Amino acid sequence: MLLIEIKDNTCDFCGCCVGVCPEDAIALQEARIDIIEERCTNCAKCVWACPFEALIFHRPVREAAS
Numbered sequence: 514m515l516l517i518e519i520k521d522n523t524c525d526f527c528g529c530c531v532g533v534c535p536e537d538a539i540a541l542q543e544a545r546i547d548i549i550e551e552r553c554t555n556c557a558k559c560v561w562a563c564p565f566e567a568l569i570f571h572r573p574v575r576e577a578a579s
């Protein structure tokens with residue numbers, strides 16, 4: 514499950530996230546980035562690397578103990 518979200522209209526396409534991703538899971542094209550879910554391990558390195566705070570890391574929701 515992909516926990517990284519790209520905020521609308523915030524990405525500057527600088528490529529910083531692409532360079533830090535250890536899984537080569539981010540594809541930067543002209544005016545567009547895509548995160549490849551099958552490769553992403555949700556390590557969040559891209560989130561911390563983004564100078565524009567364009568990426569959001571959603572914490573996994575734990576099911577309540579019954």
Ligand code: SF4
Nearest residue numbers: 534553554556557559
């Ligand atoms: S969370 Fe990690 S593996 Fe996924 S796209 Fe970001 S840097 Fe790559």
Ligand code: SF4
Nearest residue numbers: 524525527528530563
């Ligand atoms: S580091 Fe941030 S602004 Fe740069 S390409 Fe990645 S998501 Fe976009």
